[in-house]
Amino acid sequence: MQILNMDDVGTSPMRKYALEKIVQVMNKLNPARVMEGNFDIDLNSYARVYIIGFGKASFNMYAGIRDKVMEKLSYAGIIIPDDERHDEIFPELEILRGTHPYVSNLSVESSxxxxxxxxxxxxxxxxxxxxxxxxxxxxxxxxNGIDMDDIRRISSEVMDNDGDIYVLNHIRSTLSSVKNGKLARFLYPASVRAFIISDVVYDNLNIIASGPLVKPVAQVNIREMADKYINDNRLKNILAEKAVSGNLEDKYFLRVKNTIILKNLDFVDSLYSNLEGEKINLGSNVNGDVKLVSQDITDILKRLYNIKGQGFWFVCGGETTVNVTGKGKGGRNQELVSRMMEYMDENENFLFISMGTDGIDGKSIAAGGIVDNSTRIDNLASYLENNDSYTALSESHGAIITGRTGNNVSDIIFGFYGRTNNNF
Known part of the structure; x- marks a missing residue:
């Protein structure tokens, strides 16, 4: 990974230092390298080997083990975003396309x-x-019997009735033949090894990619959820008929092993260990509305300064949410640093970076944003009200552009806080 507009965003020694640290960690924890280091299978124990993958990092994950599997390989295929491009080509690898963040007929056809x-x-x-x-x-x-229009309508009703992501995932899984452990039925009775890069807070295997190979931990009352979050009786009945969560037999999972090989905490810890000087690791479970998170983080930084009595680097990770009401361009990372900046006073020396490790932040071409005490944005409140943080930051040397990284472990929040303007 590289920062494509380093000349624009690296306008000071401190900015360049911080951005270069992120690049170093991103390259160190490249999925190909991590996958190669975690591959521990004796292929001689099997007659045939198949590889399937789906997700933003699946190409790089395959690249990391390609040389180790070629002799035994019967088939290799992955599904990646329809706008993802790779210069490297592997003749034996079938690359299929899907859409993100919403399912489409293209995703279904490829699957x-x-x-x-x-x-x-x-x-x-x-x-x-x-x-x-x-x-x-x-x-x-x-x-069977479910089409994409049904899924879209049900998803829309859940969101309109204030259902959260967990409700939505449970209901979507009920309508799916491959989510919530159901992929295991397709692959039975073969041995299955799933290598997983986590993009969710707390690294819950049932949540990552909707847990295609994870047996549901408890039966969910889908009918009760449907009554609460869905108004259309026909859609309620569809859900009731397809409510099979928790009914998968144990035999489908006896030869399945799920292994998380990379997660947000790995990035946070690696970045932290790579920093010089006074520093603090705030963990990898940051979540919640960006308006609250921005205030919480800045409050923590100010309290820590009162204890330490000197400036310090900080790093944390996770994934915030944004209640989108405007029509602008931006994303949760760019909005987060913009809102954090609002809590800073003139006597405070700060540098804030937040970026998505996949290289994409919301409805913009940026991976995230960077601000410091030299950043000046007129009418910032108006930009934020319109969810237009990309426009605000792109005009003030603050929009970090990387392109797709081929990785995805949620977001990295990183920076420096002090109360003196000492030279770096």
Whole structure:
């Protein structure tokens, strides 16, 4: 990964230092390198080896193990975002396309094609599954009798009735034939090794890509959810008929192993260890509305300064949310640093960076944003009210552009806080 507009955003030694640290960690924790280091399978134990993948990091994950699997490989195919491009080409790898963040007919068609190559599996076969962020929308096959219009309408009603992401995931999983552990039925009785890059807070295997190979931990009352969040009786009845959560037999999971090989905390810890000087690690479970998170983080920084009595670097990670009411361009990371800046006074020396590790932040071409005590944005409140943080930052040397990174472990929040304007 590289920052494509370093000349624009690296306007001071401190900015360049911070941005270069992020680049170093992103390259160190490249999915190909991490995948290679975590691949521990003796392929000689299997007659045939299949590889399927879905998510923003699946290409790089495959690249990391390609040399190790070629001799035994029967098929390799992945589903990646329709706008993702790679200069490197592997002749044996079928690259299919899907859409993100919303499921589309393209995702469904690609998913059906992907699984069509894996038939008549036996106990002597191995299926390696590469899972990363974005997989929930890129990989989808609805249950019989369900079409994409039904899924879209149900999703819309849930959101209109204030259902959160967990309600939405449970309901979507009910309508899917591959989510919530159901992919295991397709791959039975082969041995299955899933290598997973986590893009969710707390790294819950049931949530990452909607847990395609994870047995549901408890049965969910879908009918009760439907009554609460869906108004259309026809859609309620569809959900009731398809409510199979928790009914999968144990046999489908006896030969399935899920392994998280990379997560947000790995990035946070690596970045922290790579910093010089006074520093603090605030962990990787940052979540919540960006308006509240921006205030919470700046409050913590000010309190820590009162204890330390000197400026310090800080790093944390997670994923915030934004209640979008405007029509501007931006994303949660750019809005976060913009709002954090609002809590700063003239005597405070600060540098704030927040960026998505996938290189995409909301409805903009930026990966995230960078601000410091030299940043000046007139009418910032108006930009934020219109959810137009990209426009505000792009005009003030603050929009970080990387392009797609081929990785995805949520967001990194990083910077410096002090109360003197000492030279760096």
């Amino acid at each position: 059906i094609k992907l699984l069509s190559h894996i038939k008549e599996l036996t106990e002597n076969d191995l299926v390696i599954v590469l899972i990363s962020g974005g997989g929930s929308s890129l990989f989808e096959i609805p249950e």
